[in-house]
Amino acid sequence: MDSYWITKLKNQEVEITVVPEALNDDEILRKKVAGKLKVDPRNIQRIDILRMSLDARKKPPIYRVRLVLNAEEAWLNDWRNPPSALQNVKSGDRSVIIIGFGPAGMFAALELLRHGIRPIVLERGSSVRDRRRDVVKIFRDREVDPDSNYCFGEGGAGTFSDGKLYTRSKKRGNIRSVLNTLVEHGADPAIMYDARPHIGTNKLPGIVENIRESIESKGGEVHFNTKVIDLIIENNVIQGVQTEDKDWMADDVILATGHSARDIFRMLQRNGVKIEAKPFALGVRIEHPQDLIDRIQYRCSSKDTALPPAAYSIVRQVDRRGVFSFCMCPGGIIAPAMTGSNEVVVNGWSPSKRNGEYANSGFVVQVEPEDWQSFDKEHGPLAAMHFQSLIERSAFDAGGSDLSAPAQIASDFIKKRTSGKLPNCSYIPGIKNSDLWEVLPEYIASRLRGALVHFDKRMRGYAGENAVMVGVESRTSSPVRIPRDRESLQHEEIRGLYPVGEGAGYAGGIMSAAIDGISVAEKIGERYCK
Secondary structure, three states: OOHHHHHHHOOEEEEEEEOHHHOOOHHHHHHHHHHHHOOOHHHOOOEEEEEEEEEOOOOOOEEEEEEEEOOOHHHHHHHHOOOOOOOOOOOOOOEEEEEOOOHHHHHHHHHHHHOOOEEEEEOOOOOHHHHHHHHHHHHHOOOOOOOOOOOOOOOHHHOOOOOEOOOOOOOOOOHHHHHHHHHHOOOOHHHHOEOOOEOOOOOHHHHHHHHHHHHHHOOOEEEOOOOEEEEEEEOOEEEEEEEOOOEEEOOOEEEOOOOOOHHHHHHHHHOOOOOEEOOEEEEEEEEEEHHHHHHHHHOOOHHHOOOOOOOOOOEEEEOOEEEEEEEEEEEEEEEEOOOOOOOOOEEEEOOOOOOOOEEEEEEEEEEOHHHHHHHHHHHHHHHHHHHHHHHHHHHHHHOOOOOOEEEEEHHHHHHOOOOOOOOOOOOOOOEEEOOHHHHOOHHHHHHHHHHHHHHHHHOOOOOOOOOEEEEEEOOOOOOEEOOEOOOOOOEOOOEOEEEOHHHHOOOOOHHHHHHHHHHHHHHHHHHHHO
16 A cells, blocks of 8 residues: 555544444445545555444434544554553552442542552452352342442442443543553453443453452552441541441541442431532333333344344423433343342343343432422431432332332323233342332322323333333432532541542442542542642
């Protein structure tokens, strides 16, 4: 190939559309690109995908693919923006305590290592391998370990989730740095360019273990089954933390405990640490046969094509409140996400192939301060949390007090009638025929009903006899915010305390939590450098 074509094609970006069957056919991609550029396909030596998204609005659906041609490896590395190397801190004298080893805690630990600071992670739950046994007990014995379950333990709630990596927090940090770190530790490289990347529940535990091994190999510490019960504070300055058998002293503490650590919220209130009630969302999981969602979205089954199992995202304003789908899981299951033995909470996840029989999604309504107003006098800044807990106990009672979940067919919910025989459901502890109007507050249920009627007009069959609503989806985000200074990211009143991630009210998913963890660790690193 002569120098003219090398210059013309080098590192040039092109966007094309292809049918799903052609996505992995290099020859077809070359011909498409060549046709758009009006060049000979033989002159295109190399194609790298920068971005790929499925447009299901087209019939048949198409992929929109943005590519870069004949890229030099150095240019690609710059585009991927790999994170700087981790430093060995085994002999260092600077350390920071991190409470919680979910996405925020993990990525904060990695970033501290890049600044030459030893992270000391205190995680209340078990390691991934031991945590699996704790999760099995929920299904087999209907027992919930309050410290090691779907929400608590190595990797946090993200470990046993769908592993969605989509985020709208694009201005808050380096998304590609997070994706690179995940790929380096075992994630599929396709997450680097997929418009809605996900990892899958079956692959996340191994990736989480690999990240922990990276942290420990450089001198970081990760302590499991180590529950923090108090903060050590003097004159509004953090001194360390107290666990059940030891005091851990440090000048800086990163609080990354997740949205379900109610004991931590109570501890903060007991110590007079400023916290605030925060809006969240409440509703149900709605489950359909995956084939039904495929036919609604594609007008065909994904099993008969090269298309992935169909997903959806829907939103509607009903009586001045948002009603929307949340954490939609194609080919997934509904999982028990409770952290106590007297509550029922549901969530969803999918394996990497998303090849399960059912599709499920959160179907929730915004909860506002007026909803928890009656709890304000007794519970103050924990009012929203107590309101949330009350609904979860109501679901526990309606399900028969054995971790079964209350459920109702969507068409019956609309008509306010008790369902007959419920359809099969992926929720393994089991579902119980219930009236969800008695489980949920009327103003939540009525808005769900209004949205269902609307969605069924757009997506015929969405609210039909094959759709089962399972309660309750209540851990959509933290009901508490821990206020922090915008510049230093420290707590507004306690110096050296860094609230971070979902539990502090500053993130909503794996990616935004990881980015927030990195941001806080960078602030600490900058301060040490100064």
